[in-house]
Amino acid sequence: xxxxxxxxxxxxxxxxxxxxxxxxxxxxxxxxxxxxxxxxxxxxxxxxxxxxxxxxxxxxxxxxxxxxxxxxxxxxxxxxxxxxxxxxxxxxxxxxxxxxxxxxxxxxxxxxxxxxxxxxxxxxxxxxxxxxxxxxxxxxxxxxxxxxxxxxxxxxxxxxxxxxxxxxxxxxxxxxxxxxxxxxxxxxxxxxxxxxxxxxxxxxxxxxxxxxxxxxxxxxxxxxxxxxxxxxxxxxxxxxxxxxxxxx
Numbered sequence: 001x002x003x004x005x006x007x008x009x010x011x012x013x014x015x016x017x018x019x020x021x022x023x024x025x026x027x028x029x030x031x032x033x034x035x036x037x038x039x040x041x042x043x044x045x046x047x048x049x050x051x052x053x054x055x056x057x058x059x060x061x062x063x064x065x066x067x068x069x070x071x072x073x074x075x076x077x078x079x080x081x082x083x084x085x086x087x088x089x090x091x092x093x094x095x096x097x098x099x100x101x102x103x104x105x106x107x108x109x110x111x112x113x114x115x116x117x118x119x120x121x122x123x124x125x126x127x128x129x130x131x132x133x134x135x136x137x138x139x140x141x142x143x144x145x146x147x148x149x150x151x152x153x154x155x156x157x158x159x160x161x162x163x164x165x166x167x168x169x170x171x172x173x174x175x176x177x178x179x180x181x182x183x184x185x186x187x188x189x190x191x192x193x194x195x196x197x198x199x200x201x202x203x204x205x206x207x208x209x210x211x212x213x214x215x216x217x218x219x220x221x222x223x224x225x226x227x228x229x230x231x232x233x234x235x236x237x238x239x240x241x242x243x244x245x246x247x248x
Contacts, residue, residue, distance in 0.1 A: 010049035025065030082188035084110040088195035091120040099225045104140035106232040113155040118197040162210040166190035171212040172227045182213045186242045193227040
C-alpha cells in the first residue's frame with residue numbers, strides 16, 4: 001500500500017532540505033493525516049518544491065503537526081514532455097471541479113481555462129473559484145503521487161489560443177473532418193475541446209487556420225468534462241511506445 005503524500009511549500013533558502021530536517025505542517029495537512037488516523041512515528045512522503053522525500057511524523061495533534069525528512073526519493077512520476085490542457089470554462093463552474101482531478105491524475109502539466117463563445121464567464125465568480133481549483137489540483141497530485149504540481153493559470157479569451165505556441169496542438173472536434181488523427185510525437189502537446197454545446201464552426205476554423213489539428217475521440221458525442229479526459233488517457237496509452245530519451 002502506498003504511503004500518504006503531502007505537497008508542502010519549499011523551505012526557505014536559509015534552511016535547505018536535508019535528512020532529519022523538521023517541517024511544520026499546515027492546518028489542511030494536519031486534518032488530512034488525522035482523518036487517516038496517522039500518529040507520531042508513522043511513515044509518509046512529502047514533496048518540497050519539486051523534491052519528493054521519505055518522511056515520518058515527528059508530532060501530530062489537533063493543532064500541531066511536524067514531519068521529519070528521512071531521505072530523498074529518487075523518482076519522477078511526471079510525463080516526459082509538457083501536456084498543456086487548454087480547458088473550456090463551462091456554463092456550470094462546478095463541472096470544472098469535476099474535470100480537474102482526473103486530468104491531474106493523468107499527468108497534465110499546465111491548466112489553462114479558456115473562455116469560448118459558448119462558455120459562461122463571469123470574472124468575479126471565476127476568480128473566486130481559483131483557490132478551490134488549486135486545492136483540488138493539490139489533492140489529486142497527492143492522491144496520484146505526482147512529483148510536481150501542475151501550473152494553474154487565470155482564464156484567457158479564446159483568441160489567445162490562436163497565438164498559443166506548442167510543437168503539437170490538438171483540438172477535439174465532434175464532426176467528421178475526413179482526416180486521420182495526428183500521430184503523437186515526443187514533444188510538448190497542447191490540447192483543447194469545447195464547452196457545453198461545443199466549439200462553434202467559426203472557432204474551429206480559426207483554430208485550424210492557426211495550426212491546431214483536429215482529433216476524433218470516437219463516434220459518440222462526449223460531454224464537455226469527458227472529452228479532455230478521454231484525449232489525455234489516449235495520450236498516456238501511447239507514451240510507453242515513444243522514444244523520449246533525453247527529454248524533460
